Amino acid sequence: MSGAMTIAEGDLRFKVDVSVVFGGGAAAKKYVLRTTLDSIGVWKAKYVKVNTSPFQGRVKTTLKDAAIIDKEVWVFNVDATRSVDVVAAIEIAMKVYQVPAADIIRDIYVKNLNIESENLMESQAKVRANKALYKNTCNAIREAAEKLGVRGEINLWVFSSNVNPKIPQQDLHQSLNEGGARSVATDELQYKIWSGSNDGERAERFKTNLHLAKFTL
Structure with a gap:
């Protein structure tokens, strides 16, 4: 069993399933790092109230709030478009789990990544x-992996419907390729997942697709 990382988590009840692989299979993950764009205060106010044991993880000059929730590491205020934030989150998880960066970053999962101001x-x-x-x-992600000395293959798993009006399949694949993916594929199966709104007010279960972008460093 290896590890996994998630991007842009929201409601704890609808966190990304990091065991999913193509073909409807499952691959257990021993070390899980979950990151969210929200600060810990905003996250706790918006979503389900949970008992957390927050701590501050300092990585060089970067300070991030973190918590252990259900035996998983959560790091808050992580902007996944900034490699410094990605590195800081991974280094915090490395310290908690006492594992190398590669054990965390090999498999990265994200569900319906959307721009914050999309409704406007x-x-x-x-x-x-x-x-x-x-x-x-x-x-x-690629810059963070390079900074952490990770070599080899990184998998980015994306849950997003092929007919998602916010970013259809063709546009999604184009953006992943432009981001450096050496290959992008879509599973033939559809998956039923729960997803909550960014404001924590709504949730729905729907069919979606699973895409895999592979990066080689």
Whole structure:
């Protein structure tokens, strides 16, 4: 069993399933790092109230709030388009689990990554913004891996419907390729997942697709 990392987590009840692989299979993960763009205060106010044991993880000059929740490491205020944030989160998890960076970053999962101000945009502007978001996230992941001395293959697993109006399959794949992926594929199966709104007010279960972008360093 290895580890995994997630990007842009929201409601604890609907966290990303990091065991999923193509073909409907499952691969157990021993070390899990979950990151969220929200600060710990905003996250706790928006979503389900949980008992946490927050601590501050200092990595060089970067200070991040973190917590152990259900035996997993959560790091808050992580902007996945900034490699310095990605590095800081991984280094905190490395200290907690006492494992090398590669054990955390080999498999990265994200569910419906969307620009924060999307509700204020018209449809095509929204697609362009989300394409840039995925591309910049890919670049940050590759830069973070290089800074951490990780070599070899990194898998980015993306839950996103092929007909997602915010970023259809073709646009998603283009953005992943522009972000440095050497290959991008979509599973033939569809998956049923729960997803909560960014404000924590709504949740729904729907069918979606699973995509895999592979990066080689």
